[in-house]
Amino acid sequence: MKEVIKLTNIIDAHVHLRTIADKRMPLCTPHTAKFVSGMLPMPNTNPHIYTSEDARKYRQEIELVLKHFELLGTVDIFPTIYLTPQTNVNDLVAGYLAGDVFSCKQYPRGATTNSAEGVSGIKEMFPIYQVMEKYGIPLHVHCEMPMDVDVDIFDSEKFAIQEMLIPILDNFPNLKVSMEHITTKKAAELVSSGRYPNLVATVTPQHLLYDRNKMLRGGLDSNLYCMPILKRKEHMEAIRNAVKNDERGVFLCGTDSAPHFKTDKNECGCAGVYSAPVFVEAYVKAFMEMNVLEKLQAFMSDNFCKFYGYTVPEAMQKTVVVEQVEPWKVPDVYDGIVPLFHGEELTLRARVQ
Numbered sequence: 001m002k003e004v005i006k007l008t009n010i011i012d013a014h015v016h017l018r019t020i021a022d023k024r025m026p027l028c029t030p031h032t033a034k035f036v037s038g039m040l041p042m043p044n045t046n047p048h049i050y051t052s053e054d055a056r057k058y059r060q061e062i063e064l065v066l067k068h069f070e071l072l073g074t075v076d077i078f079p080t081i082y083l084t085p086q087t088n089v090n091d092l093v094a095g096y097l098a099g100d101v102f103s104c105k106q107y108p109r110g111a112t113t114n115s116a117e118g119v120s121g122i123k124e125m126f127p128i129y130q131v132m133e134k135y136g137i138p139l140h141v142h143c144e145m146p147m148d149v150d151v152d153i154f155d156s157e158k159f160a161i162q163e164m165l166i167p168i169l170d171n172f173p174n175l176k177v178s179m180e181h182i183t184t185k186k187a188a189e190l191v192s193s194g195r196y197p198n199l200v201a202t203v204t205p206q207h208l209l210y211d212r213n214k215m216l217r218g219g220l221d222s223n224l225y226c227m228p229i230l231k232r233k234e235h236m237e238a239i240r241n242a243v244k245n246d247e248r249g250v251f252l253c254g255t256d257s258a259p260h261f262k263t264d265k266n267e268c269g270c271a272g273v274y275s276a277p278v279f280v281e282a283y284v285k286a287f288m289e290m291n292v293l294e295k296l297q298a299f300m301s302d303n304f305c306k307f308y309g310y311t312v313p314e315a316m317q318k319t320v321v322v323e324q325v326e327p328w329k330v331p332d333v334y335d336g337i338v339p340l341f342h343g344e345e346l347t348l349r350a351r352v353q
């Protein structure tokens, strides 16, 4: 077994852990928690995480699961709340100052899983952004157009950059903004340009590894269907290029691992790629293909710490070793959920040192 890389203090800055009630949290949380020092769980759970009290309870729920798997205290949790025009800023600030809330996530209304209560226009959000900017509360943006806007699904991110993201950045220059799961050349270039010093982006493994052909050719692979949807090859290449040449440390690991039971995928083709069981291997594979393994540590951890001014507590520090191994087959399904690379052979394997 040959060591390929050692990674310290991985942080997944965008992951869907779901809930105990919907049964998925205990199935998928350990896959992520085992390897990371920190995780930022998304608030589009059922019910959603709207208030600081919801965030506090959601953290406790995650901690219960971590305890069950003897991982409690080994992973930091960054609770984020689901932003709506009704978000109570007093509650938000109190929750932030108390450490119950780390940040806010903005969904475009109706554009993805559990986003019906999201934001349809940004003007009505300005008073909330203003408070967030004042207190240093970060904003994560799912940058697509709300569903009531007539736009092609493949162009939605591009339009939302122009109509939603840029006006936010222009009006709130001190607001810390993370554009989530970028998928287009326009996004990659905007983030790397440095035009907005407080803008970073998360990048999923699937958007680094694949273009839309992988999902559509030779039969539709709904396991690769996610929002924002995979785009043309030129976009994947632009994202690779930006990540490869990232000198400012503005691209962050955010898997967007989004588990849906196979039965639900079959029935409604719901959006989400379940990458948690293989996310370390997936990023290593992508960075090896890009020939920039030396950039992976910054992407997986250091860029997050720098942008958010975060230091990994000692108890949560972890080293993950990725090795070249004999081919092993990724299971077709984990607990009823089909993972990224299902049924494929991998020659990389991650383990905690």
Ligand code: DOR
Pocket (backbone or CB within 6 Å): 016, 044, 112, 113, 142, 225, 226, 227, 228, 258, 259, 271, 272, 273
């Ligand atoms: O593909 C996606 N799945 N995109 C999202 O924005 C939500 C996520 C989910 O919750 O399943």
Ligand code: ZN
Pocket (backbone or CB within 6 Å): 014, 016, 042, 256, 258
């Ligand atoms: Zn997501």
